[in-house]
Amino acid sequence: MATKEHELVVERSPEQASSGIFSEIFIGTLLKYGVFFSIAIVALGAILYFVKDGVGGKAAKLVSYSANTQPYFPHTLSALQTAVTHLDPLGIVTLGFLLLVFLRIFQVLLAAVNYLLQRDYRLTLVSVFVFLVLMSSLILGKAGG
Amino acid sequence: MNTLLFFLVLFIASIAAGTLGAILGLGGGVILVPFLTLAMGLDIHYAIGASLVSVIATSSGAAAAYVRSKVSNLRVGLYLSMATTIGAISGAYLAGVVSKQALYIIFGVVLGYSAIAMLKKRKSELPVGIKNDRLANYFKLNGSYHDPALSRNVDYQVTGSVLGLGMMYIAGAVSGLLGIGSGILKVPAMDLVMRLPMKVSSATSNFMIGITAAASVGVYFLRGSINPFIAAPVAIGVLLGAILGTHFLHRFTATSIRTVFIVVLVFVSAQMLLKGVGIYH
Numbered sequence: 001m002a003t004k005e006h007e008l009v010v011e012r013s014p015e016q017a018s019s020g021i022f023s024e025i026f027i028g029t030l031l032k033y034g035v036f037f038s039i040a041i042v043a044l045g046a047i048l049y050f051v052k053d054g055v056g057g058k059a060a061k062l063v064s065y066s067a068n069t070q071p072y073f074p075h076t077l078s079a080l081q082t083a084v085t086h087l088d089p090l091g092i093v094t095l096g097f098l099l100l101v102f103l104r105i106f107q108v109l110l111a112a113v114n115y116l117l118q119r120d121y122r123l124t125l126v127s128v129f130v131f132l133v134l135m136s137s138l139i140l141g142k143a144g145g
Numbered sequence: 146m147n148t149l150l151f152f153l154v155l156f157i158a159s160i161a162a163g164t165l166g167a168i169l170g171l172g173g174g175v176i177l178v179p180f181l182t183l184a185m186g187l188d189i190h191y192a193i194g195a196s197l198v199s200v201i202a203t204s205s206g207a208a209a210a211y212v213r214s215k216v217s218n219l220r221v222g223l224y225l226s227m228a229t230t231i232g233a234i235s236g237a238y239l240a241g242v243v244s245k246q247a248l249y250i251i252f253g254v255v256l257g258y259s260a261i262a263m264l265k266k267r268k269s270e271l272p273v274g275i276k277n278d279r280l281a282n283y284f285k286l287n288g289s290y291h292d293p294a295l296s297r298n299v300d301y302q303v304t305g306s307v308l309g310l311g312m313m314y315i316a317g318a319v320s321g322l323l324g325i326g327s328g329i330l331k332v333p334a335m336d337l338v339m340r341l342p343m344k345v346s347s348a349t350s351n352f353m354i355g356i357t358a359a360a361s362v363g364v365y366f367l368r369g370s371i372n373p374f375i376a377a378p379v380a381i382g383v384l385l386g387a388i389l390g391t392h393f394l395h396r397f398t399a400t401s402i403r404t405v406f407i408v409v410l411v412f413v414s415a416q417m418l419l420k421g422v423g424i425y426h
Contacts, residue, residue, distance in 0.1 A: 027219070035205035039384050046377045050149060059151030062374045065188030075369035093373035097380070098366075100201045104359040111223060122284055126223050130356065133230040137237075137360045 027107055027114070034107075038099040045092030052089055105134045148374075155185070155378035159199065163386020165409075166203050166328075167351065168393055168402065174200050174325030175413050177379065187375060193324030194370035197362050199383035200326040204355025217348035218288045221303065221341070225313045225349075226356050229331070232317020233360035240322050246421050253417030256329060260410035271299060272340040280306035290345060301345065305338040312338060321361040324370075326354030329410065343403060 062072075073090045074080040080098070083091025112127035146154075162176040174196040181192035277287050281303040289300040316330035328350040335346035365371055 031205050035202060035384065039202060039381055042377050043381055045373070046152070046381070049374075050152075053148070055147060055149035057148045059146045059148045059374075062148065063151070063187055063191065063372060065190055065372075071369040071372065073369075073373050075366060075371070090373040093377045094366075094371070097198050097362075097371060097373070097376065100198065100205065100380075101359045101362050103205065104201060104355050108223070108226070108356065111219065123220060123223065126227060126284065130223060130226045130230055133227070133234070134356070134360055137230070137234050138363045 027110055030110065031103070031107060034103040035100065038096045038103060040096075041099060042093050042096035045089045045094075045096060048087070048092060049089035105131065108134060152374075152378045155181075155375065156382040158184075159379045159382025160386040160389070163199070163203055163383035164390040164393070165386075166326075166383070167387040167390025168405065174323075174327075175329055175409070177383070178323070178325060179413075179416060181375070181379075190368075190370045191372045191375050194365050194372060195376040195379040197324045197358050197365055198371060198376045199379045200320075200324075200358040201355045201362065202380045202384040203387040204326065204351050204353070204358070205384075215288075216290045216344055217352045218286070218341070218345055219349075219352065220284060220288070221286050221335070221339075221345075222349045222352040222356075224284050224286060224306075225310060225331075225335075226353055228310045228313035229317035229320070229353060229357040230360040232314040232319075233321040233357050234364075235314075236318035236321020236323075237361035237364040238321075239318070246423065249417045250421030253414045253421055256410050256414035256417060260407050260414060264407055271295075271342050272301065275302045275304050275340045277302040278304045278306050288345070290342075292342075292344065299342055301340075301342050304340050309334050309339040317357050317360070320354070320357045321364075324361070324365065326350075326358055328354050329413065332406070347402065 074083040074088070074094055080091060080094055084095050108127055108131045112124055112131055115121075115123040115127055158180055159177065162180065165176060166174075177196045177199060178189075178192045181187045181195060182189055281287060284306075286303040286306065287301060289298055291297075292299050312334035313331065316327045316334060319325070319330060320327040328347075331350040331353060332346050335341045335349060336343055339346075341349070362371070
């Protein structure tokens with residue numbers, strides 16, 4: 001059933017989709033290298049752990065969970081900062097994880113800038129909305145913690 | 146088990162989960178959480194935390210390749226992320242209120258329904274005769290991509306934009322509650338409701354699940370549920386697996402991906418239902 005709106009479809013050309021400084025290709029490239037960089041930091045932390053503590057320790061001690069005791073690894077931003085400045089291996093691992101999260105948030109911000117430059121204000125608003133929700137989740141998380 | 150052996154076992158299993166996840170458009174969480182809890186005997190809190198991190202890694206790794214190959218529809222991805230991110234935050238906060246037993250049952254039912262719905266549509270390779278609805282026109286959600294399996298360009302339009310958004314809110318909430326990417330709910334929403342081609346649904350889901358997981362990971366981090374000793378081998382393994390999976394994806398036709406996906410849906414659905422009624426721990 002064709003209605004009026006359906007006749008208004010404007011096809012996007014591939015050129016339009018990939019134009020702009022922060023193009024879709026650029027976002028893809030950023031994601032690719034950003035994720036490798038973050039995971040490299042995670043791997044570095046893991047290697048550092050085995051170098052420092054050896055390989056003979058009991059895994060069960062590190063992975064058993066108790067709701068009542070504080071975890072041995074950093075789980076607040078201030079604890080993470082302390083751990084990283086002391087080159088604590090598991091702190092470095094956690095830093096890599098947070099970089100992964102910020103990468104995704106940054107990616108949405110870049111998408112917003114890209115659509116703004118293309119004068120695509122509708123998608124700019126969509127991207128800014130998603131960015132604000134992601135940022136607020138970190139603030140809400142902070143308040144909750 | 147010593148620390149290095151434990152690390153390597155998690156690492157190798159995560160490579161397998163990441164490969165399967167990328168092929169199916171899942172974060173691998175639905176495979177990882179059962180593996181970490183059942184096979185490795187880890188606490189569900191840590192399993193969920195490690196899964197969330199791996200979801201972001203998988204999604205980033207696979208999304209990068211899909212975005213470049215233009216299979217992933219970024220406009221659809223961002224449009225639907227408005228609902229998934231809010232859903233994810235709701236889910237992460239509701240996690241303490243809603244009983245997990247009830248959630249497992251709801252999840253199992255939804256997945257079972259998705260499996261049946263997808264089974265019915267198995268013959269259709271690409272959606273035909275779909276026209277953009279009002280919102281799809283407003284945000285220009287239609288797109289095109291080159292399909293190497295069909296060796297031609299595929300143009301497509303998008304329908305069900307409002308219902309799709311609603312389903313994405315639920316998918317986001319499930320992601321926040323269970324710590325999974327919930328690509329398993331996102332793919333059917335795009336495939337069956339918005340009528341996107343299967344490959345576009347799968348690739349766009351991969352793009353979105355990382356953004357969804359990023360919305361709830363902060364809550365889990367502050368709860369102390371992200372154990373770096375577990376999450377590190379899982380995240381590294383899943384990323385490597387995702388790269389393998391992405392390279393395999395283009396060799397399959399949409400029908401073969403769907404067949405694998407249905408099998409996974411049935412398996413996870415049964416597991417969730419059994420968990421919900423307390424038969425299976």
